[in-house]
Amino acid sequence: MNYLEGLNEPQREAVTHGEGPLMIIAGAGSGKTRVLTYRIAHLMNRGVDPFRIMALTFTNKAADEMRSRLEKVVGTDARNIWAGTFHSVFSRILRIEAQKIGFTSQFSIYDTDDAKSLIRTILKEMSLDDKVYRVNNVLYRISSAKNNLISAEAYMNSAEYRADDEASRVPELGKVYKTYQERLRRANAMDFDDLLFNTNVLFRDHVDVLNKYQQKFHYMFVDEFQDTNISQYLITKKIAAVHQNICVVGDDAQSIYAFRGANIQNILNFQRDFPDTRIVKLEQNYRSTQNIVNAANSVIAKNKSQLQKNVWTANEEGNKIELIKASSDNEEGSLIANSIFEEKMLYQRHNDEFAILYRTNAQSRAFEEALRKKNIKYRLIGGVSFYQRKEIKDLISYLRFTINQSDEEAFKRIINLPKRGIGDTTVAKIVVAAMENNLTLWEVVANPKPYLGDRLSAPIENFSALIKSFHATSVIKDAYETAAHVAKASGLLKELHEDKTVEGLARYENVQELLNAIKEYVDNPESPDKSLSSFLQSVSLLTSADDEKDDKADRVTLMTIHSAKGLEFKHVFIVGMEEDLFPSQMMLSSMADLEEERRLFYVAITRAEHKLTLSYAETRYRFGRLQTCEPSRFLKEIDASYMRMTQNTRTFETERNTSFVKNLTTRKAPPVTTPATTHAPSTNFIASDTSTLTVGMKVEHPKFGFGVVTSIDFSTPDKKAKIKFEKDGEKTLLLSFAKLMIHE
Numbered sequence: 001m002n003y004l005e006g007l008n009e010p011q012r013e014a015v016t017h018g019e020g021p022l023m024i025i026a027g028a029g030s031g032k033t034r035v036l037t038y039r040i041a042h043l044m045n046r047g048v049d050p051f052r053i054m055a056l057t058f059t060n061k062a063a064d065e066m067r068s069r070l071e072k073v074v075g076t077d078a079r080n081i082w083a084g085t086f087h088s089v090f091s092r093i094l095r096i097e098a099q100k101i102g103f104t105s106q107f108s109i110y111d112t113d114d115a116k117s118l119i120r121t122i123l124k125e126m127s128l129d130d131k132v133y134r135v136n137n138v139l140y141r142i143s144s145a146k147n148n149l150i151s152a153e154a155y156m157n158s159a160e161y162r163a164d165d166e167a168s169r170v171p172e173l174g175k176v177y178k179t180y181q182e183r184l185r186r187a188n189a190m191d192f193d194d195l196l197f198n199t200n201v202l203f204r205d206h207v208d209v210l211n212k213y214q215q216k217f218h219y220m221f222v223d224e225f226q227d228t229n230i231s232q233y234l235i236t237k238k239i240a241a242v243h244q245n246i247c248v249v250g251d252d253a254q255s256i257y258a259f260r261g262a263n264i265q266n267i268l269n270f271q272r273d274f275p276d277t278r279i280v281k282l283e284q285n286y287r288s289t290q291n292i293v294n295a296a297n298s299v300i301a302k303n304k305s306q307l308q309k310n311v312w313t314a315n316e317e318g319n320k321i322e323l324i325k326a327s328s329d330n331e332e333g334s335l336i337a338n339s340i341f342e343e344k345m346l347y348q349r350h351n352d353e354f355a356i357l358y359r360t361n362a363q364s365r366a367f368e369e370a371l372r373k374k375n376i377k378y379r380l381i382g383g384v385s386f387y388q389r390k391e392i393k394d395l396i397s398y399l400r401f402t403i404n405q406s407d408e409e410a411f412k413r414i415i416n417l418p419k420r421g422i423g424d425t426t427v428a429k430i431v432v433a434a435m436e437n438n439l440t441l442w443e444v445v446a447n448p449k450p451y452l453g454d455r456l457s458a459p460i461e462n463f464s465a466l467i468k469s470f471h472a473t474s475v476i477k478d479a480y481e482t483a484a485h486v487a488k489a490s491g492l493l494k495e496l497h498e499d500k501t502v503e504g505l506a507r508y509e510n511v512q513e514l515l516n517a518i519k520e521y522v523d524n525p526e527s528p529d530k531s532l533s534s535f536l537q538s539v540s541l542l543t544s545a546d547d548e549k550d551d552k553a554d555r556v557t558l559m560t561i562h563s564a565k566g567l568e569f570k571h572v573f574i575v576g577m578e579e580d581l582f583p584s585q586m587m588l589s590s591m592a593d594l595e596e597e598r599r600l601f602y603v604a605i606t607r608a609e610h611k612l613t614l615s616y617a618e619t620r621y622r623f624g625r626l627q628t629c630e631p632s633r634f635l636k637e638i639d640a641s642y643m644r645m646t647q648n649t650r651t652f653e654t655e656r657n658t659s660f661v662k663n664l665t666t667r668k669a670p671p672v673t674t675p676a677t678t679h680a681p682s683t684n685f686i687a688s689d690t691s692t693l694t695v696g697m698k699v700e701h702p703k704f705g706f707g708v709v710t711s712i713d714f715s716t717p718d719k720k721a722k723i724k725f726e727k728d729g730e731k732t733l734l735l736s737f738a739k740l741m742i743h744e
């Protein structure tokens with residue numbers, strides 16, 4: 001295959017660019033990822049050793065996809081590229097160099113649950129109120145500090161951080177951070193942020209190590225560059241410093257991780273750090289129809305801070321963007337499931353051509369239910385993932401502890417599982433004994449008698465003998481054989497097998513499924529090696545966007561917009577287009593945050609190839625209460641000429657160049673012939689322009705039915721009206737929110 005043929009002029013220029021830094025900042029769907037992949041293929045075709053190439057992508061899935069596309073062009077050599085997420089590639093370096101920074105190469109990787117559990121323990125020990133020191137917030141603050149490369153010591157010495165903690169009523173945060181790091185170290189464990197932080201420390205303090213990787217990697221690639229944070233950028237920049245062959249691709253309009261420390265400034269810094277950078281612009285979108293590209297452009301144009309770009313497409317004009325209004329979140333679910341069902345019937349579409357994107361994971365439920373009712377297969381990405389399930393975490397904890405006996409979070413999970421008479425009090429005694437004698441938990445567990453006496457020690461000795469035998473197995477057997485042995489000999493499988501409930505059966509099958517996954521890993525020639533620790537590393541780094549094992553099946557994809565980055569689908573649904581939900585109320589504290597939400601909307605729109613459907617519900621259960629919702633302000637930002645509305649079965653198009661939602665609410669009510677007396681509200685309800693509303697007018701409300709205006713209050717910026725409804729009595733409504741149809 002001649003890959004150069006499938007490229008336009010600027011794309012080819014980027015692919016065949018010789019040596020030296022290269023930056024491609026271009027709009028969505030313009031072929032950035034394609035260029036990156038083809039450039040790697042091009043280099044390999046010209047004899048560059050794949051061992052000398054590092055490619056950093058956003059998800060493991062993106063890395064896998066890149067490898068498989070490369071294999072098509074250059075063959076199995078592509079497997080030798082160091083391609084993966086920042087976390088996975090850097091943890092590979094850390095495993096090799098662990099001793100240099102005081103860890104062993106068996107270190108555990110704590111996931112968010114482990115990290116939270118550790119924070120909770122520390123808060124308890126320090127007698128800090130977890131209502132003030134909220135675990136999520138504590139972790140968020142620590143994580144932000146790490147991503148800005150602020151160590152616990154630097155944090156405690158920083159007047160700025162201290163003042164901020166005082167102001168937020170968490171003055172002890174520095175100490176919590178410090179203790180947290182000490183515990184991780186004692187457990188021979190790192191959390192996700194540490195993988196970046198410690199790589200920075202490694203390269204800063206060990207020039208010889210840095211040199212080694214600088215010499216090894218002649219070519220560096222970063223996809224989705226707009227979302228790298230300072231910590232990630234620094235590492236990449238250091239490795240590339242010698243050869244200067246670094247190629248970054250990204251789109252400032254798709255930067256959606258500022259809340260996690262990603263810094264758009266990186267794009268500007270790059271030109272400063274690599275002054276010889278060649279910049280290539282790509283403007284032609286190959287992914288989407290004209291309507292979709294234009295709609296996306298009209299939205300992103302509302303952002304003030306952005307680099308100038310002119311994205312266009314030669315694709316067909318395509319369908320108008322559809323807007324579905326539902327009365328409730330459940331109806332939203334069924335309308336969308338119906339729409340998928342119809343399209344499948346009418347156009348022989350496959351499930352995997354559809355994606356439903358939402359702002360928050362909690363929204364998935366209504367769609368899952370509706371799809372299940374229609375027997376449409378779907379896969380949920382994120383949410384409670386396979387690897388977060390209790391039985392899976394249990395076995396994984398056993399495996400983690402088998403190779404790293406300092407791993408305290410794993411220890412706490414398995415010490416009494418299955419029950420072996422080691423209760424919470426005994427565990428507390430072990431913890432105290434370890435602290436008082438300056439030992440690790442394992443040192444106490446391996447030799448408990450001097451600290452706990454004979455009676456308590458017996459079951460603990462059994463446990464430590466078990467772990468020792470597991471460890472011995474792991475040294476001589478591969479990951480699969482070890483795991484299968486641990487599942488059986490620990491008693492976990494037996495316990496699950498005895499539970500004959502439906503859930504119990506599912507849990508048993510899940511554990512079998514995990515064992516299958518390990519077998520697959522061992523048999524896969526692309527795995528770095530067959531050891532248990534290698535497998536554990538690969539699973540600890542699965543991000544929520546990678547989850548889902550049954551990948552090949554034909555399914556509708558359900559996921560958050562954040563996880564949809566870089567992907568494309570024939571027909572995309574963006575659901576929950578409501579104020580407070582999208583843009584998210586939680587995120588909106590400043591203009592900058594609104595712009596980030598808008599970029600997120602831009603990312604969502606630009607995932608669609610042929611068709612885009614937006615939907616909102618008028619009522620929704622949130623935080624346990626039924627709430628009335630208002631359509632999202634973002635709907636008004638799409639130029640109306642690219643949209644049409646589907647309401648029940650009626651479809652109408654709006655005039656050109658008028659704001660769609662405004663148009664919707666100012667449309668004059670149709671003439672009413674029947675007098676407005678007691679009957680059910682109209683089915684084809686269209687809200688009127690209420691600026692001319694006066695006392696005495698008859699109106700109709702979608703929920704409260706018919707009523708008469710009794711007074712209007714002009715004293716507040718939002719006009720309020722009192723309306724006496726025939727059924728529900730007098731109510732005060734905000735006119736900008738209430739949808740009223742005027743009947744005279």
Ligand SMILES: Nc1ncnc2c1ncn2[C@@H]1O[C@H](COP(=O)(O)OP(=O)(O)OP(=O)(O)O)[C@@H](O)[C@H]1O
Nearest residue numbers: 006007008027028029030031032033034286287566
């Ligand atoms: N020159 C081309 N000819 C035909 N198809 C192309 C060309 N360039 C890119 N494409 C196709 O267009 C689609 C979008 O490309 P790609 O995913 O590389 O874009 P991107 O810029 O990385 O998008 P995003 O910003 O969403 O990550 C892909 O399906 C790709 O195969």
Ligand SMILES: [Mg+2]
Nearest residue numbers: 032033034566
């Ligand atoms: Mg891409």
